[in-house]
Amino acid sequence: MVRPARPRHVEVIDHLVERGRLPAIVFVFSRRGCDDAVRTCLEHGVALADPTAQRRVREIAAQHLAGTDAADRRALRYDEWVDGLVAGVAAHHAGMVPPFKEAVEDCFAAGLLGVVFATETLALGVNMPARSVVVEQLSRFRGDGFALLTPGEYTQLTGRAGRRGIDDVGHAYTLWNPYTSFHEAAHLVASGDFELESSFRPTFNMAVNLIATCRDRAQAVGLLERSFAQFRANGRVPEWADELDDAKAELARARRRLRQLGGSKQENRTAAAARRRVETCERRANALTGRIGLAEGGLARSFDAITALLEELGCVRGWSLTDSGEQLRSVFHDTDLLVVLALRSGLLDGRRPAEMAGLVSCLSYEHRSRTDPPPPRFPSTAVAEAAREIESLGVDLNVREERVGLVQTRLPEAAFFECAYAWATGAALEDILGTGERPAPRRHGRRPARSYGRGAPSEGSGDGAARGGLGLGSELTPGDFVRQIRNLADLLSQVAKVAQRRETRRSATAAMRAVDRGVVAVATRIAGAGPAGAGAADESAAVRPSRSTLTLTPATTSRGTPAHEGDS
Template sequence: MRSRTQLDAFSEQLSFPLDPFQIEACAALEAGHGVLVCAPTGAGKTVVGEFAVHLALDAGRKCFYTTPIKALSNQKFAELSERHGKDAVGLLTGDTSINSDAPIVVMTTEVLRNMIYAESPTLRGLSHVVMDEVHFLADRFRGAVWEEVILHLPGDVRLVSLSATVSNAEEFGAWMETVRGDTTIVVDETRPIPLWQHIMVGRRLFDLFDAKATPTGGREMVVDPDLVRHVKQRLALDRMNSWEPRGRGRSSDHRPLPRPEVIARLDEEGLLPAITFIFSRAGCEAALAQCVRSRLRLTTPEQTAQIREIVDRHTRDLPRADLEVLGYWGWREALERGFAAHHAGMLPAFRETVEELFVNGLVRAVFATETLALGINMPARSVVLERLVKYNGDTHAELTPGEYTQLTGRAGRRGIDVEGHAVVLWQPGVEPTDVAGLASTRTFPLRSSFRPGYNMSINLIDRMGSAESRALLERSFAQFQADRSVVGLTRGIERNEAALAELRDRLGGVDGEYFEYVHIRERLRSRERQLERQKRTDRRGAAVESLNSLRRGDVIAIPVGKRSGLAVVLETDLDRGDPRPLVLTEEKWAGRVSAADFPVPARSLGRMRLPRHVDHRTARVRRDLASALRSTGITPPRRLKRDKGGREDPEVVELRKALRAHPCHSQPDREQLSRIGERYNRLARETESMRQKVAATTNSLARTFDRIVALLTERGFIATGENPKATEDGQRLGRIYCESDLLVAECLRRGVWSGLSPAELAAVVSSVVYESRQDADAPDRGPTVPIRRALADTARVWGELRSDEIRHKLPLTREPDPGFVTAVYQWASEESLVDALLAAGSGGKELSAGDFVRWCRQVIDLLDQVHSTSSDPSVAKAAARAVGAIRRGVVAVAAT
């Protein structure tokens, strides 16, 4: 008879049977193994984490449950408290500490990393650590923290790693095995709720895949032929109408339906509640406003009453005087009608209200940025994607299959829905086959973002010494992946070198005349390619700048394409990197144009008076405006004048001259040998690129660490000697956790922030944590003389540090940003929220109340560190008072 196990006891407490992958992972955990569980969103991975909690409690030990973001930590804290009782569960999230000595503590991963470095007594008795959303270690800003924890946790602590589905789970598991010992890898690719893929074309909702077709090869899906046929017909109609003479025919408008109509259509199909992902905060708020302006209502009177009760509970502590500036009444009206936005710019109390209402089925349509896809428990029946392109901070890039899966993974509520639905809104440029590729691809490799920084390096040196620190870095997942990639690169280099030797012989050897001739040709082509790239970059830059300079009512000429001719600007675009102003052409077409439509810069040819509100979707409005545009008498330039680039590049001239003068240039077999030479040059470029990758990869982390240690030693943070250790200043640096850690440590050491009042210190400290979403029109110099002096001194210290970083070939510390200085100074001086927000937007860029609170909390976090690390008692005292001054009103509500 089989003896009763802990898994048996745990299973009896559940209201549902365990899936096979859950049983496998839990059994491995009970057997004393660490586990890595990779499964789709909503599959029930957290059950394995909850079993780790059960094992720890049963053994009288501790379990830490870590998450990447505070919202997830709060959610898990509530769930575990309900299950095990409030006395058994604690919460640590940087600005919140509840019952920290409890046997179960939920925390953000940064908190655990800091506890390990500080050798906190709270770690005593720890038997299990759950790392929820462990694939977050790919995050380029915070992912390194996860690897630090994995590498530093004591060997007897069992690690439970929960990840979304990744294609290299075996690779990640193999690394975990090397650094943590026995690790069982459990992969389950089955979604508990089937996901149906759709494309909405106008008001018609098509299946993306043909359910009747037999998949070829067993897995490949076939795109629905009705969908393909319908899209082709609409595009053909659009082309036909665009060829009609002026004033005849009817322009077909293929933009997606207005948001209220999309929601109403989904409601007709029984596909609500739905999350619509829109990749900008402004877009989410605009979508919400459209729904509020419409007559659509998704709630009953009974639901409205429930909504009011939950809203009142979440917002009762908000100062009444601030409700207007917070946009409270409009937000509340939208909720009462069943709509909401969800993004990082919202006030935390607002965001948490939306989450509770949505989970309870009271809000049925949410417009959200992609941050919602990260683990927060807000599944829906349907997920809608308006676009398959998003701005990644540098440029507009297409969604990857991994991002598509992460977003659509929210569709389908376990225990409520029998299936989930993903809906892509069609518009010209969206190819059904491309969407099918995103929906069916299952290769999402997990890539490490681990790199040593100043704080990490000083803590490693102080705890382990130089040699052991280098050894630990070489054990990281980043180096593990790098070393594996080097094997393939080295083999490729060997193959290429053999091929290059053969081609060299055919060219007469490296000392032959023809080899020299090939070299000149390669230099010439390389220079011509470089000049062409530069020309394209300059052309696009000029086009972007010209579109940014346009104003509403400007008349411009679209120089090329089927929309060429006069157009009037109806709306400008706030996206400075890729502006897409809304225009109306004299042919009655209204839509957005981009830099690609302007091979020469756009310029205003004149002005046209526009009504205050222009409904460009109405045919009559378009017709009247186009008629008014034609009657302005403005004519477009007759000919497109491209910049021909001025004088020819002198290097190109010299190379062409050398090529023509070379003896080989007149030989009869020149073209045949030239083709061999081109192959040689192409292969040589590829091989050199591979060599550079190998050189940059091998021991790359250890080299970076050595450079950091050299800089810190120069600056007196590490004592020289046979066994380097952190100095007193270095130990302070080891307790500063922020992106600009070394800059903060230098400012404290040099007394740059001494003599400031609490509000002034908060203002100056904000410059090293705040980062403007866009370039400010005019930098904030600071409201008082001491602030201006301290900011100038901080900038001077940063400049010196930047010079050292360049000399040591290290990543550069970000320049201090004074964009939040006046806002936080006013808030810490007990000014109103209205005044603080006005000050935050004085540079021309508005700051939402949610962003204001978020930045205040980051300032508080750093001020807490300044308080505990500063050697100047007056600075430490001012920091503590500043924390109290900032933590009031909406900021205090957010921190509870």
């Protein structure tokens, strides 16, 4: 008896070509998987584009990368990426820089590509219909293990199959794998259970804007209670209560298992897995408790807790705003209150543009990798102390939030400081991410090149940047780096708008302009608006960061070792 095996990507392409079902999108739930799939196609000689299409994709790629220099293109592995486009195959995922993704979308929309290997982000907000969609597997990793796709997710992916006005029918494939039964697959395909959940919750910024625009608390609470989040919560309390009972029972079992292994201080892998299980169960139980609280008037209670905390911190006085509260109105970020507290404490005053970029990155960057980042380095003891003070503000805010029952603001994270500082001083992209030439795709001599012609039709974290990068840079993909810098530029523009001291506004504006360059500027242009339009351009005159030698010394925030004394 022959045991079934998951079809290889090259075999899937053969099948689609033979049946005239290209172009196709193949959904692969990891960045690394998408990149590896393209590389495998090149190694096996897949060629889905004719000479005319090859010339056009080169032109489109060059247009999207206009404005980048040779060093940036080398760091981005531009030539390797173009090799895939010329062959008619491409990857599309969040680890790619926006110009790469936009070029892939344009080439695919123009009918120049046969296959795109994409993560699920392509199914959200990107208009790229295809004749066929292939879902590599029906389960995906969700932080603490693999889980089956929901009916809504499956429909979102397969809904890309069939181009309006071109195809009479779209084709959706699911590849066999040993971890999903036919019964599960059939149930998923046939299900009509599409539930939309809301992640809405009051924020500090929202609270001060409600206070500024509503005549009193009753009007503000009335607006909150008419939200979709409250509507969805009201009818699901019994269901959530049952789930909470199950979650508490599972948490009790997980804690009992951890005690049997010797408790939380054990360092072996089994105990570590047990600790992670306890943490997962605690998060689930807390989330369900929060949902039930929301349904029982939780939005109003959250708003009251937020306004009380804002009054305690001097941002609100009665039903009016202080100067700090007015600042908070214009800060739109998940660390909104921390930004205002850092400004009020003077921690961003007197900073050179590169130092400003680095310190604000402590507020804009969120480390999501399961591995710990390398210890941060700072240009001086004074800057290291400022980073520690910003973190201390975060710790204090978390204590206050926990006391009044609010969701805690994420703590500042200095891991990206070194990259932000280096980029603001003019460092090259390849120096930050690290250079390392990857060998050219190996061609399998035993099989001929596939020349189908145009008319025949890893979060994983990707391969990561090459070795030898600067600090955290060696762990980032180019797309991750550009996204973090764009987030930083956006927050710098807000600091430049709300800071009370003119020198601080000018430094933030100069820092914003310093980081908005090269491939970041190209990505900003594609997005349609640059951070410089945030309203602080008048502060930038005569303040320009100089290209300087990057001198950073090891120092960590208060969770690590102290900075070296005497750093310059």
